[in-house]
Amino acid sequence: MLSFSASLLPPPSLYCDGSSSDRSIVTTSFRRKLFCCCIATKSDNLSKSGGAISKENDSDVLIECRDVYKSFGEKHILKGVSFKIRHGEAVGVIGPSGTGKSTILKIMAGLLAPDKGEVYIRGQKRAGLISDEEISGLRIGLVFQSAALFDSLNVRENVGFLLYESSKMSEDHISELVTQTLAAVGLKGVENRLPSELSGGMKKRVALARSLIFDTTKEVIEPEVLLYDEPTAGLDPIASTVVEDLIRSVHMTGEEDTLGKPGKIASYLVVTHQHSTIQRAVDRLLFLYEGKIVWQGMTYEFTTSTNPIVQQFATGSLDGPIRY
Numbered sequence: 001m002l003s004f005s006a007s008l009l010p011p012p013s014l015y016c017d018g019s020s021s022d023r024s025i026v027t028t029s030f031r032r033k034l035f036c037c038c039i040a041t042k043s044d045n046l047s048k049s050g051g052a053i054s055k056e057n058d059s060d061v062l063i064e065c066r067d068v069y070k071s072f073g074e075k076h077i078l079k080g081v082s083f084k085i086r087h088g089e090a091v092g093v094i095g096p097s098g099t100g101k102s103t104i105l106k107i108m109a110g111l112l113a114p115d116k117g118e119v120y121i122r123g124q125k126r127a128g129l130i131s132d133e134e135i136s137g138l139r140i141g142l143v144f145q146s147a148a149l150f151d152s153l154n155v156r157e158n159v160g161f162l163l164y165e166s167s168k169m170s171e172d173h174i175s176e177l178v179t180q181t182l183a184a185v186g187l188k189g190v191e192n193r194l195p196s197e198l199s200g201g202m203k204k205r206v207a208l209a210r211s212l213i214f215d216t217t218k219e220v221i222e223p224e225v226l227l228y229d230e231p232t233a234g235l236d237p238i239a240s241t242v243v244e245d246l247i248r249s250v251h252m253t254g255e256e257d258t259l260g261k262p263g264k265i266a267s268y269l270v271v272t273h274q275h276s277t278i279q280r281a282v283d284r285l286l287f288l289y290e291g292k293i294v295w296q297g298m299t300y301e302f303t304t305s306t307n308p309i310v311q312q313f314a315t316g317s318l319d320g321p322i323r324y
């Protein structure tokens, strides 16, 4: 069974090159295709040694990419990418520009099909793009780098879009929730503004608010995996900290989030270049380089790794195996 959720709001950028978008772009069928359902919980059990994962079985693996390849014309971007995301994980994807980090997120979200290799959602192979036959048991949301707001809708309508469209909540209730959620991302009094009246950083925070809002009238809040594409790029250091803490706060850790509700995100992946985000928002890192995961480890191992690729990236040195 599929449902559509705010965290994977219609990505006009994906289909319309990020240009002007409109509610009409979001067809019903597209909406139906964007989300799948809920997750059974299991505790995480990461080994602290060398970032290796010590597991007896894979029952808590939510998403697995197995030997994924993707090319765009002559550009061979992904050349056998394999990794697993387990329930409860907060994972960062790092690597030089243009190595395919956003591409792998889109493949995981089911918005782009791999040329070769498989994506498994809770152990079941996904066939091509996300579809109505999608395996139930997991909702995957993608928060786009470009914010991907509807240009013709104001901030309130953008953030509450799905609730206005599909929930039984009253308009007043939605409006109140939108205001609370905007406040949680540090935005006040912008509900009536159009996206064109916001700075780039504000747009990012509106997009984040849209990914965090959920229907409070539902008895069961469906947990999900959120994929964030450079959520702090272009933000000032303090706004970055706000966003990093928000990402942490909605993680399903049993504690209350900034809205005073338990976090509902079972696991998340963050593509980032920012050191603060690496240090503050994630526990484990995947390093993507030349089409493959060349290193993975815990965040605390990143700066002490002896891997020359990681060392060069961590220090920003011009000397090393990474060439521009």
Ligand SMILES: Nc1ncnc2c1ncn2[C@@H]1O[C@H](COP(=O)(O)OP(=O)(O)OP(=O)(O)O)[C@@H](O)[C@H]1O
Pocket: 072, 075, 077, 095, 096, 097, 098, 099, 100, 101, 102, 103, 104
């Ligand atoms: N739809 C597409 N058509 C053609 N080329 C594409 C497409 N999407 C991505 N690419 C190319 O694939 C490469 C990887 O892009 P991607 O955005 O995944 O990299 P990235 O690692 O996220 O980069 P950055 O860190 O700079 O955001 C780039 O060379 C990009 O131009």
